[in-house]
């Protein structure tokens with residue numbers, strides 16, 4: 149056994165065949181030494197993302213268990229989180245790390261914090277693109293401006309300093325996810341915003357850390373203006389109704405379960 153907590157790295161992937169292989173390449177020995185299982189969650193991509201992940205994952209992820217999972221239905225990004233969080237609870241993991249499959253964030257930014265033991269002091273350790281020490285590459289000034297503005301609005305509403313409302317690299321303590329309070333949260337890309345509000349509302353210990361972020365060949369699925377309005381609506385709902393808003397049904401289509409199939413499981417070779 150590795151002398152470390154049980155950490156599941158969950159990689160949500162949708163139509164990112166070219167990028168997901170680069171994400172798996174981030175897992176060098178120093179990273180793998182910390183991880184119990186790497187799990188790619190493919191949200192039924194039509195472009196061969198799952199197979200690309202299996203090919204590279206089984207070759208690259210040697211000292212850590214590797215799982216390729218396919219959702220039983222199209223659950224969106226939020227729904228993929230729900231599937232992975234339930235898996236982490238069932239497998240008695242200590243922490244779950246979310247790393248987006250489109251190679252914008254880099255898990256190597258998290259390793260120094262694990263080495264320092266920062267994860268032991270928090271419930272949520274959230275990668276931030278907009279704080280001192282963050283490194284943005286190729287991210288447009290307009291998006292940077294919009295993100296910073298929204299960070300300010302949210303910070304004002306919850307009276308906390310928020311440096312990112314949802315980057316592609318986050319760590320959560322699994323005991324804080326045990327209860328399925330996030331089941332009714334949106335299944336789409338706005339899941340993270342509600343998750344963050346709920347973390348504060350539940351009195352969890354939330355901390356941000358600076359990350360690097362690239363925009364190269366990634367195709368964002370975010371419809372910027374549409375999402376910007378939706379997010380303000382979510383914040384207003386929370387601001388006026390607090391706990392009852394978080395407990396309300398926020399999904400367009402409610403799934404009963406967030407199930408999936410393990411399409412590939414490769415056991416760690418060198419975990420003694």
Ligand SMILES: Nc1nc2c(ncn2[C@@H]2O[C@H](COP(=O)(O)OP(=O)(O)O)[C@@H](O)[C@H]2O)c(=O)[nH]1
Pocket residue numbers: 160161162163164191223224225228248249250251252337366367368369370
């Ligand atoms: N849009 C979208 N992304 C998904 C889904 N399932 C997993 N993802 C992954 O979620 C990540 C974030 O999506 P993206 O469109 O890049 O959003 P952005 O980075 O905030 O602009 C990507 O790595 C996707 O591969 C899904 O159903 N829809």
Ligand SMILES: [Mg+2]
Pocket residue numbers: 248250252366367368
């Ligand atoms: Mg992205």
